[in-house]
Amino acid sequence: MNNHYPHPILAREGWPFITIAIVVSLLVTWLAGWWSIPFWIVTVFVVQFFRDPARVIPQDPKAVLSPADGRIVVVEKAMDPYRKVEALKISVFMNVFNVHSNRSPVDGRVDEVVYNAGSFLNAAVSKASTENERNAVLATLADGTKVTYVQIAGLVARRIVCYAKVGDQLARGQRYGFIRFGSRVDVYLPLTAQARVTIGDKVSATETILAELA
Template sequence: MRTTEQVADEFQMTMLETFLKPMHREGIKFVAIFGAVTLVLFLLWPPLGWLGVGLTIWCYYFFRDPKRATPIREGLILSPADGVVSLIEPAVPPAELGMGPDAMTRVSVFMSVFNCHVNRSPVAGRIVSIAYHPGTFVNASLDKASENNERNGLCLELADGRKIAVVQIAGLVARRIVCWAEKGQPLRAGERFGLIRFGSRLDVYLPEGVEPLVSLGQTMIAGETVLADLHADEPRRFGEVS
């Protein structure tokens, strides 16, 4: 039987883990810059310094990299990003990925500047192609962002030969897409493969005949929320925001 002290220690640890998340190494230099500017602001005028403290905390929070409990059942397609489903529509994958001219069902997850921006693989598969495309920086929630914005796409081949595309798209504020995965590399479902700095979106292109199990406006958690199921035969889901 646990003692009162043990219960209190466990509760304290749970609260710390809730609010204090590990930070991805990509954020270290940005937090350092924000911290240095904050010190200067305190020297100039203390109220500005406190504003800098708030921005520094936000910067740390932006680059957080929390652990996720990834479902491991075969056939599940997971959300590659935290955020909100902003688009579900047929679209042709980016030409540079070499996936052909036929339209696939595209599910777009929009990330605000308050979401975790670490991206995770939606499936277990091998990367058969990676293609970077420079572009503009319009609002990532808009449909034209998929074609016009800076983007980086991965084509993943599944064990059964089918292919899925996941595309990182820079947003209005974002200017840097980071991808540390390489062509030919196998990825586990939920494995981290990149991030986008300061507001963006991810598109997932589903294989033919696979319907999304999410609806517009639904909140997604990278590596946890089931976006689709390769083995499911139920029709597309529709939801209502309330």
């Protein structure tokens, strides 16, 4: 895994889509003139969807950072389905207008990466956590704290990308994945963690602190 992946203006996952959109729009412009306007609107949407700006990374070692842009839809005590323990669950829902690049919420070693095929329900609903297509990263911090973060496909999402592999040492704010076209990320923390967000809050990947570890 490339720990020094640069934060480009546009995510590399989007380059093929952006290229196709521009080529089609240019072709329609050449053939039909003003009738190409809807194609250019779609092109603008595709470009904005795949934007991938650099972010300022908080350095508090106890801070758990948001892994995604979006809105908080869950802050509750729940069962971590991967570790089979009760945890503080915080979920971030991404709509199609949010940045969809995913960043590591903590500094930690990747112990396991678990992929599950599934449905494509609205990612904002609670059962999406257990029924939708998803990819979980189970990480351990230097002090032994266990954190699980799960990429979940949504209603129109059809592609989860995760670059993290077992044994990787992820740094907080490091880009580790991407989900295309609407999705969600669940974070499971020890019950001793203190949430710093509430349901409905808008959050930014890396820059927003979701919780503080004890």
